Amino acid sequence: MEKTQIIILAAGHGKRMQSETPKALTLLKGKPFIKHLLDTIDASGVCDDPIIVIRQKGDQLKDFLGDKYTYAIQAEQLGTGHAVMSAKDYVDPKSGIVVVLSADQPLVSKETIQKIVKTYKESKSIVTLGTVLLPDFEDWRKWVLHLGRIIRNEDNRVIGIIEYKDADKEQKKIMEINPALYAFDSKWLWKNINKIKNKNVQGEYYLTDLVKIASEEGEKIEAVQLENIIELFQPNSKSELEVLEAILKTENKDKAF
Numbered sequence: 001m002e003k004t005q006i007i008i009l010a011a012g013h014g015k016r017m018q019s020e021t022p023k024a025l026t027l028l029k030g031k032p033f034i035k036h037l038l039d040t041i042d043a044s045g046v047c048d049d050p051i052i053v054i055r056q057k058g059d060q061l062k063d064f065l066g067d068k069y070t071y072a073i074q075a076e077q078l079g080t081g082h083a084v085m086s087a088k089d090y091v092d093p094k095s096g097i098v099v100v101l102s103a104d105q106p107l108v109s110k111e112t113i114q115k116i117v118k119t120y121k122e123s124k125s126i127v128t129l130g131t132v133l134l135p136d137f138e139d140w141r142k143w144v145l146h147l148g149r150i151i152r153n154e155d156n157r158v159i160g161i162i163e164y165k166d167a168d169k170e171q172k173k174i175m176e177i178n179p180a181l182y183a184f185d186s187k188w189l190w191k192n193i194n195k196i197k198n199k200n201v202q203g204e205y206y207l208t209d210l211v212k213i214a215s216e217e218g219e220k221i222e223a224v225q226l227e228n229i230i231e232l233f234q235p236n237s238k239s240e241l242e243v244l245e246a247i248l249k250t251e252n253k254d255k256a257f
Contacts, residue, residue, distance in 0.1 A: 004117055005095035005186070006047040007087045010034055010103035011055040011074040022054075022061055024103035026241065029248060032064070036106035044110035046099065046117050051090045053083045079204025080180075081196040088190060097121075098189050100182045100207065104234045107244075112181065112226055119224050120183040126219040127188075127211055129158070130181035132232045133225060140247060143240045144232055148178035148208055150223070158223045159215040161208035165201040178208065179232045181224075188219070 012023040024034040034052075041050055053072045054061050062071060072087040084100055091098065097120060101108065112130065120128035131150050134141055149171050151160040161178050162171050192213055196205045214221050226232065235241040 002096035002121070003092060003094050004047050004097040004099060004183075005091050006041055006050040006099045006101060007072075007084055007091070008034070008037065008050050008052045008101050008103050009080060009083045010052050010061060011058070011077060011083055012102075012104060013055075013077075022058065024061055025064060026104075026235070028106045028235075028241065028244065033106040034061070034065070034103040037101060037103060037108060038065075040108060040110050041101075041113065044113045046113055049092075051087045052103075053087050079198065079202065080207035081193060081205035081209065084189075084207055085193055085205075088193075091186065095186050098184045098186045100180075100184070102180050102234065104236075105180070105231070107231045107233060108179075108181065109228065109231060112224075112228075112231060116181055116183050116224050119222055123220065123222040125222040126185045127214050128183040128222040128224060129161075129211065130179045131158075131223045131225050132177045132179050132229050134175045134177055134229060136175075140233065140243050141229075143235075143243060144177060147232070148180075149174035150176040150178055152176075157215075158211065158221045160212040163200065163202070163206060163208065177232060179226060180234075181226075182207070184210070188214075192217075 010024040025032045028036060041047060051070045051072055053074050056073055056075050070090050072090050074083045074086040099117065116128055116130055137145050146164045148161045148163045149167055150158055151162055153159045192210060195213055196209045198205050200206065211221060233244055235244050
């Protein structure tokens with residue numbers, strides 16, 4: 001059976017949380033973001049040895065999680081593409097599938113991870129990604145306005161992802177959002193990741209650019225629409241975290257979501 005390797009991007013700072021603690025250790029319902037995600041990965045049964053990408057001074061994360069996991073160092077924060085590249089040497093060569101998740105995705109479900117991997121295998125795609133279709137940007141959804149938009153062609157096929165800061169006025173109106181959940185063919189990933197350029201507003205190497213590269217090469221791209229849109233919520237500040245905590249306390253979660 002084809003082995004699946006999960007890479008978790010956890011090199012983010014906690015500055016917008018007004019904390020010296022790494023963002024991955026921010027508490028939600030009394031448990032760090034990354035522990036929520038690791039418990040979910042464990043429950044999914046998809047991968048039992050995730051690689052965690054941390055920054056150069058990532059001792060807090062390592063001290064908290066212990067030596068159970070493999071850690072890759074992202075020496076400089078040059079974007080998500082650069083972070084994944086930092087993990088390349090730690091990926092088992094037998095891994096045919098590389099799944100990329102972010103440590104600040106505490107609400108991603110095991111069903112979503114399983115579905116993305118299952119869809120990838122069944123569709124024989126080069127890239128399978130999650131998407132979220134929002135009804136609007138009201139209520140808590142205003143907090144995800146800054147996320148990337150899914151670009152589709154006239155045949156409704158995904159051909160790219162545009163980051164919000166790089167999007168034009170019309171692209172910013174797109175309601176299909178990128179939750180940053182990906183499954184890649186490993187050989188294709190490592191062959192093409194160096195093609196990513198940093199010609200964007202942030203000056204970073206975006207992992208999302210691989211979707212456009214795959215489209216331009218005529219490779220198959222598959223999309224999985226998340227059913228529970230709250231999985232998209234990745235708190236970036238204390239106020240956003242308070243909003244999420246309030247949502248999770250709501251008795252009737254279906255209405256809240």
